[in-house]
Amino acid sequence: MRAGSGGGRLTLLRGCRLFTPKDLGTVDLLLCCGSVAAVESRIPVPSGLDVEAVDLSGMIATPGFVDLHVHLTGGGGEGGFSTRVPEMQLSRMTLAGITTVVGVLGTDDVSRHPETLLAKVLGLRDEGITALMMTGSYQFPPVTLTGSVRKDIALIEPVIGVGEVALSDHRSSQPTFEDFVRLAAEARVGGLLGGKPGLVNVHMGGGPAGMDYLFRMLKETEIPVSQVLPTHVTRSAELFEQALGLVEAGGSIDITASGQRRSGGVDSSRALSDLMSRDLPLERVSISSDAGGSLPVFDSSGVLQGLSVAEPGTLLSEFRRLVREEGFPVTEVLGLFTENPAGRAGLAGSKGRIHPGSHADLLVFDDEWELRRVYAGGRLMALDGTPVVSGTFESTG
Numbered sequence: 197m198r199a200g201s202g203g204g205r206l207t208l209l210r211g212c213r214l215f216t217p218k219d220l221g222t223v224d225l226l227l228c229c230g231s232v233a234a235v236e237s238r239i240p241v242p243s244g245l246d247v248e249a250v251d252l253s254g255m256i257a258t259p260g261f262v263d264l265h266v267h268l269t270g271g272g273g274e275g276g277f278s279t280r281v282p283e284m285q286l287s288r289m290t291l292a293g294i295t296t297v298v299g300v301l302g303t304d305d306v307s308r309h310p311e312t313l314l315a316k317v318l319g320l321r322d323e324g325i326t327a328l329m330m331t332g333s334y335q336f337p338p339v340t341l342t343g344s345v346r347k348d349i350a351l352i353e354p355v356i357g358v359g360e361v362a363l364s365d366h367r368s369s370q371p372t373f374e375d376f377v378r379l380a381a382e383a384r385v386g387g388l389l390g391g392k393p394g395l396v397n398v399h400m401g402g403g404p405a406g407m408d409y410l411f412r413m414l415k416e417t418e419i420p421v422s423q424v425l426p427t428h429v430t431r432s433a434e435l436f437e438q439a440l441g442l443v444e445a446g447g448s449i450d451i452t453a454s455g456q457r458r459s460g461g462v463d464s465s466r467a468l469s470d471l472m473s474r475d476l477p478l479e480r481v482s483i484s485s486d487a488g489g490s491l492p493v494f495d496s497s498g499v500l501q502g503l504s505v506a507e508p509g510t511l512l513s514e515f516r517r518l519v520r521e522e523g524f525p526v527t528e529v530l531g532l533f534t535e536n537p538a539g540r541a542g543l544a545g546s547k548g549r550i551h552p553g554s555h556a557d558l559l560v561f562d563d564e565w566e567l568r569r570v571y572a573g574g575r576l577m578a579l580d581g582t583p584v585v586s587g588t589f590e591s592t593g
């Protein structure tokens with residue numbers, strides 16, 4: 197068994213300041229068998245047991261990040277086959293503090309398939325993190341594992357919803373409103389049957405229709421607003437205004453991390469300030485990386501001008517930027533990276549918070565908010581910016 201693994205050895209983390217996201221002050225944490233066994237102001241070293249005690253005085257501990265939107269099998273492909281993004285490797289996520297990830301396909305469901313995504317999700321679990329997935333892709337009708345979105349969600353354990361289904365985007369298959377609502381209904385029933393969120397993760401493009409289908413769904417059908425989760429909502433001021441309206445109507449939104457001050461659209465710091473000034477609950481907001489997705493630039497006639505790839509590290513940079521540079525209290529923004537997305541993914545209780553019985557997914561930062569340690573399921577995955585556990589085919593240097 198590897199040192200520090202969650203498989204039996206106990207880990208005692210001593211003297212760290214814990215944000216859950218609530219500030220619990222300085223505590224000791226005992227990790228056992230992949231879970232948090234105790235959180236106390238002082239925990240004596242259990243005698244007669246194999247315990248690794250780690251002094252974390254002066255350090256800060258938080259729950260591991262939950263990223264709802266990663267193109268695990270690689271996204272892209274919008275510029276021909278040479279622009280297909282490679283698969284996401286384990287340590288690129290763990291080094292960014294991501295201990296739970298939800299995989300999605302993207303524009304390309306011709307050379308990428310839900311089966312491959314499922315295999316990748318299961319592989320990442322073997323490698324040490326928690327992984328889930330959405331069935332479908334940008335397109336309608338959706339690609340599925342079993343021939344039905346409803347069955348995929350109900351019967352295939354890692355599948356928690358469908359998406360990212362593209363709306364108001366030239367890469368969308370331009371579903372009719374009826375197509376979209378039928379998809380949401382399928383996801384809802386699949387979720388009910390399987391005891392899962394049955395989320396419809398909606399990729400919002402920059403088209404003028406914006407979230408019109410979502411508001412029409414609320415007005416004309418019985419499908420609850422909690423069924424849909426639009427993402428990329430800070431793409432433009434107009435789209436974000438609609439996003440605020442959706443939160444006002446009781447819905448949730450997902451912001452794509454930029455990791456730096458945005459030049460176009462709405463910066464996440466501005467987005468959070470807008471939510472707060474309107475007294476809208478930040479609990480309904482999550483931030484995801486969109487890692488592995490391509491960032492294509494098209495000209496006004498739809499011709500590809502160039503593309504780059506979104507990195508998992510933007511999630512960590514975004515968190516640190518909001519806390520260190522934009523001055524948001526940790527207790528206000530941490531939930532956007534942890535508790536809120538865990539709730540959307542149906543993992544409230546086990547992920548995104550730290551308490552006795554929660555999974556031992558923990559990040560340890562120094563007082564400059566540099567990420568020093570990453571634990572997933574009680575196992576040390578990364579230390580001081582270097583992977584301790586690498587993916588199967590990652591170079592160990």
Ligand code: ZN
Nearest residue numbers: 360399400428
């Ligand atoms: Zn997208």
